[in-house]
Amino acid sequence: MSDTPFGFGLPPEEPENGDEGKKKDPAGGGQGSGGGQGGPANPFGFGFPGAGGPGGGADNPFAAMFGSLNPADLGAAFQQLGQMLSYEGGPVNWDMAKQIARQTVSQGTQDGTKDSSVGPAERAAVEEAVRLADLWLDDATSLPSGAGTAVAWSRAEWVEATLPAWQQLVDPVAERVGVAMGDVLPEEMQAVAGPLIGMMRSMGGAMFGQQIGQAVGVLAGEVVGSTDIGLPLGPARKAALLPLNIEAFGKDLGVPKDEIRLYLALREAAHQRLFAHVPWLRSHLFGAVEGYARGIKVDTSKLEDVVGQFDPAHPEQVQEALQQGMFQPEETPEQKAALARLETALALVEGWVDAVVHNAARNRLTSADALRETLRRRRASGGPAEQTFATLIGLQLRPRRLRDASRLWASLTDARGVDGRDGLWAHPDMLPTATDLDDPDGFVHREQLDFSELDRMLGEAAEGRDGDDTDS
Numbered sequence: 001m002s003d004t005p006f007g008f009g010l011p012p013e014e015p016e017n018g019d020e021g022k023k024k025d026p027a028g029g030g031q032g033s034g035g036g037q038g039g040p041a042n043p044f045g046f047g048f049p050g051a052g053g054p055g056g057g058a059d060n061p062f063a064a065m066f067g068s069l070n071p072a073d074l075g076a077a078f079q080q081l082g083q084m085l086s087y088e089g090g091p092v093n094w095d096m097a098k099q100i101a102r103q104t105v106s107q108g109t110q111d112g113t114k115d116s117s118v119g120p121a122e123r124a125a126v127e128e129a130v131r132l133a134d135l136w137l138d139d140a141t142s143l144p145s146g147a148g149t150a151v152a153w154s155r156a157e158w159v160e161a162t163l164p165a166w167q168q169l170v171d172p173v174a175e176r177v178g179v180a181m182g183d184v185l186p187e188e189m190q191a192v193a194g195p196l197i198g199m200m201r202s203m204g205g206a207m208f209g210q211q212i213g214q215a216v217g218v219l220a221g222e223v224v225g226s227t228d229i230g231l232p233l234g235p236a237r238k239a240a241l242l243p244l245n246i247e248a249f250g251k252d253l254g255v256p257k258d259e260i261r262l263y264l265a266l267r268e269a270a271h272q273r274l275f276a277h278v279p280w281l282r283s284h285l286f287g288a289v290e291g292y293a294r295g296i297k298v299d300t301s302k303l304e305d306v307v308g309q310f311d312p313a314h315p316e317q318v319q320e321a322l323q324q325g326m327f328q329p330e331e332t333p334e335q336k337a338a339l340a341r342l343e344t345a346l347a348l349v350e351g352w353v354d355a356v357v358h359n360a361a362r363n364r365l366t367s368a369d370a371l372r373e374t375l376r377r378r379r380a381s382g383g384p385a386e387q388t389f390a391t392l393i394g395l396q397l398r399p400r401r402l403r404d405a406s407r408l409w410a411s412l413t414d415a416r417g418v419d420g421r422d423g424l425w426a427h428p429d430m431l432p433t434a435t436d437l438d439d440p441d442g443f444v445h446r447e448q449l450d451f452s453e454l455d456r457m458l459g460e461a462a463e464g465r466d467g468d469d470t471d472s
């Protein structure tokens with residue numbers, strides 16, 4: 001579990017002593033003044049990158065918030081504040097999230113690499129790699145190609161393409177928080193406090209949007225495709241690679257760039273086949289995330305204290321309260337079941353991709369084993385994608401049993417062949433369970449249920465009912 005669940009923690013660029021300086025020096029002297037960072041990025045204390053705390057000037061809160069800004073920046077700050085307070089959309093201000101993500105991308109990564117448009121040569125190289133990868137995968141899986149197109153994205157293009165998926169994943173948590181903000185006041189006071197509740201919800205949506213945008217923007221500098229976290233974040237049937245990030249990924253591996261690109265294309269294309277031809281899989285994974293998120297409980301006692309003491313001149317107080325663990329999930333039986341279902345499904349997806357790509361690449365790429373191990377460690381030990389997701393909704397997307405799942409799929413290939421192995425994706429009840437990962441041999445040699453006859457009977461029964469309704 002993330003130390004700052006649900007995306008309200010300080011971004012990596014925030015000085016660790018920013019809050020401490022403010023607490024130690026409330027009168028505004030010393031290091032608290034202006035946060036020591038300057039610039040207009042954080043006038044409201046919401047943890048914008050590169051900005052410090054609101055600083056001193058307690059007698060003049062607007063000076064504390066805006067004192068370091070020049071007139072042009074001051075106007076922009078007030079405009080942004082107006083956007084925050086006037087927001088009336090869903091639980092997350094996704095317009096703000098997109099804006100912050102694009103700003104984060106434009107700043108570049110920590111190693112100084114700036115985003116850039118993808119040139120014709122790079123696009124052609126990605127298209128060729130995905131085309132070749134699909135040819136190789138034809139021998140390794142019975143699932144047909146799932147990549148209708150192959151695209152090479154810049155980091156900014158990745159942000160644009162994946163935000164709809166992030167919205168589906170994050171909105172359930174943000175919705176719970178927004179409802180809690182309105183429910184903490186006694187019913188007889190809610191009518192009177194309507195404007196305050198509206199302001200809190202607007203600012204909550206803005207804070208979610210800011211933190212999500214920051215996290216997605218950072219992640220855009222690290223991912224190599226659209227399926228890095230095991231979920232289909234991009235548009236359906238579109239295999240995507242990020243040439244700039246692939247180059248950074250392979251910088252110290254000592255492997256030819258063409259081999260790295262091709263191996264990553266194999267993984268992307270394998271994911272696309274699975275999600276394209278297992279129609280229930282996407283909803284199964286996203287449903288497990290939503291089931292876990294909807295079980296989150298809010299510590300309303302802390303929220304009541306925040307609402308009761310809320311000072312519109314110091315909106316950063318809400319941010320500070322949120323960072324102190326207000327939204328800690330309770331491990332209900334429903335949540336535990338949803339989490340177990342999600343972790344097992346992710347392990348099966350990643351294990352299948354790992355096994356299939358290994359079969360396709362081992363006799364064709366000299367670096368296949370080394371690249372496989374590098375990506376296994378990156379994925380299974382908790383890479384940047386997992387940490388970002390944990391920050392956003394308090395849930396780690398780690399396929400903890402990736403190696404076990406990969407061994408099970410490999411054993412199934414040996415025992416039943418490619419068709420027998422891939423046929424298990426026909427129905428969710430046919431897939432291995434967490435218990436089966438403990439005893440892969442038992443599962444491999446067990447008599448598997450055949451759901452095709454049951455599905456046929458159910459279909460005929462449904463058609464019969466439709467006919468009766470028409471006759472009547």
